[in-house]
Amino acid sequence: MDEDDLRWETTDSAVDYTCPGFDVRRDEVTLPDGTETDYHYVDEPAAVVVLPFTADGDVVVIDEWRQAVGRVNRGLPAGSMEDDDGDVEAAARRELREETGYEAGTVSRLFSVEPTNGIANSAHHYVVARDCTPTGSRDLDFNESIRVSTTAYDDLLTAAITDALHDGRTITAVTGYELRERDADT
Structure with missing residues (x-):
């Protein structure tokens, strides 16, 4: 199994919340089995x-x-x-x-x-x-x-x-x- 078999496809991305130091980002994704869903994560600088x-x-x-x-x-x-x-x-x-x-x-x-x-x-x-x-x-x-x-x-x-x-x-x-x-x- 290579990485492409596990990769999610990001179809859209937006910031839901922003504050000093980081954002909360929401990605719209398609999973490897075709399921469409969203995924939230903290977006912050290195x-x-x-x-x-x-x-x-x-x-x-x-x-x-x-x-x-x-x-x-x-x-x-x-x-x-x-x-x-x-x-x-x-x-x-x-x-x-x-x-x-x-x-x-x-x-x-x-x-x-x-x-x-x-x-x-x-x-x-x-x-x-x-x-x-x-x-x-x-x-x-x-x-x-x-x-x-x-x-x-x-x-x-x-x-x-x-x-x-x-x-x-x-x-x-x-x-x-x-x-x-x-x-x-x-």
Whole structure:
């Protein structure tokens, strides 16, 4: 069976709802068996997630109010890519600076994922930033409530694997880094 046997045909597409950060899109589709139906999903721009290390090997983390779950979540700097970013690395540098006030010495791509491709078309691009230094200047969006701190990488990893950390992007970044990069760093 090849992909064409599974492909849905999109016959129409429209935005049903729009708000800052994402749209809810409705596609009219024909399924492989000929059934016509509609399919709703979140339509949002690609995002970057930054795993930022200081020169001492600590990780710059944020504590941010998350209205959808009604609590403060510990996480990593992350946000939507913007048209004038140019590339993933530039977007990562911008998000790191805006949310934390840190500048990265170097930035390198880690991996990319589609975290919820059953309900959203989002793509998350993960990067590692090294030799991050504080500048003290942030530029938060009007609806961001963020506190910045640093933590030992091993403490963040422990939180990720013991259910003490709940932010999915952060858990993905830390475990992905652990599997792909950490051994190469030692």
